[in-house]
Amino acid sequence: MFKQMMNEFVTTWKACDVNKDGVLKRAEFLNFIEQNTENNRKRFGEARMGDSHENNNWYDAYNLLTPTKEGVSMEDFRSAMEIIRHLIIRKTMEPLMREVFLRMRKFKKETMAKIQEEMKAEEENPELYKKLHDEFVALWKECDANNDGVLTMDEFKVFNQKNFEKQKARWGESRMPPEDEVEGWYRASNMFTPSKDGISLQDFE
Ligand SMILES: [Ca+2]
Ligand SMILES: [Ca+2]
Numbered sequence: 110m111f112k113q114m115m116n117e118f119v120t121t122w123k124a125c126d127v128n129k130d131g132v133l134k135r136a137e138f139l140n141f142i143e144q145n146t147e148n149n150r151k152r153f154g155e156a157r158m159g160d161s162h163e164n165n166n167w168y169d170a171y172n173l174l175t176p177t178k179e180g181v182s183m184e185d186f187r188s189a190m191e192i193i194r195h196l197i198i199r200k201t202m203e204p205l206m207r208e209v210f211l212r213m214r215k216f217k218k219e220t221m222a223k224i225q226e227e228m229k230a231e232e233e234n235p236e237l238y239k240k241l242h243d244e245f246v247a248l249w250k251e252c253d254a255n256n257d258g259v260l261t262m263d264e265f266k267v268f269n270q271k272n273f274e275k276q277k278a279r280w281g282e283s284r285m286p287p288e289d290e291v292e293g294w295y296r297a298s299n300m301f302t303p304s305k306d307g308i309s310l311q312d313f314e
Contacts, residue, residue, distance in 0.1 A: 117148055122183055132180025138168045194300065201297040205290060212284045220280050227279070248272060249310050259307030265295045 125141040126133055133141055142164050149156035159167070171181040171189050213221070231238045252268035253260055260268055269291050276283035286294075301312040 114152070118145065119183070121145055121148060122186075130180070132178065132182045132185075134180045135165070135168050138171075138181055139164055142167070194303075198297055198300045201293070201300070205293050205297060208286065208290055212286070215284065216280075216282060220282050223280050244275075245272075246310065248275070249313075257307070259305070259309045259312075261307050262292065262295050265308065266291055269294075 121144045122133070122141060125137050125144060127137055139161070142158065146156045146158040158164075168181065171185050172179065174185045174188055175182070213224075216224070231241060248271055249260070249268060252264050252271065254264055254267075266288075270285070273283045273285045295308065298308040298312050299306065302309070
């Protein structure tokens with residue numbers, strides 16, 4: 110289904126590139142949006158198209174990606190989709206980051222001093238950085254119970270639990286995030302490779 114949609118997308122794109130120069134200029138682009146909406150309408154029974162003003166704005170936005178060249182290439186369109194996806198991920202992650210900072214503010218002064226000292230030492234000492242990173246990777250692998258290279262939600266919860274226990278051992282205190290927050294992190298990290306369920310080390314880093 111997805112592949113079929115992509116093929117149709119590419120075919121429509123090419124058909125709308127009337128002068129075959131590899132980019133859609135404004136008129137070609139506006140026609141493409143119309144054709145593509147029509148395809149979706151046939152496929153899903155309904156599809157909503159923005160008004161002319163909105164579609165012109167989309168053209169201007171995509172065109173900004175390669176400002177030296179007039180027209181929107183398929184590559185521009187793909188980059189734009191990538192940017193939009195990352196903005197959505199950021200929107201999901203920002204409130205989670207805020208929670209982490211709020212929790213850290215509740216740490217004792219000594220704990221904060223310890224964490225800052227550790228961060229500074231890590232920055233200055235590549236060996237220490239490597240050691241801590243290796244430990245992190247080892248813990249990740251340990252929690253990947255079925256060894257398929259990704260952590261599922263349940264495996265990720267175990268990872269979090271263990272990671273916080275380790276922090277507690279190192280810093281003297283650590284605050285475990287509530288379960289819904291851990292689930293939020295999982296969902297946000299999972300968006301990096303939405304076609305595959307489970308988060309890889311790469312998604313997380
Ligand atoms: Ca063209
Ligand atoms: Ca796994």
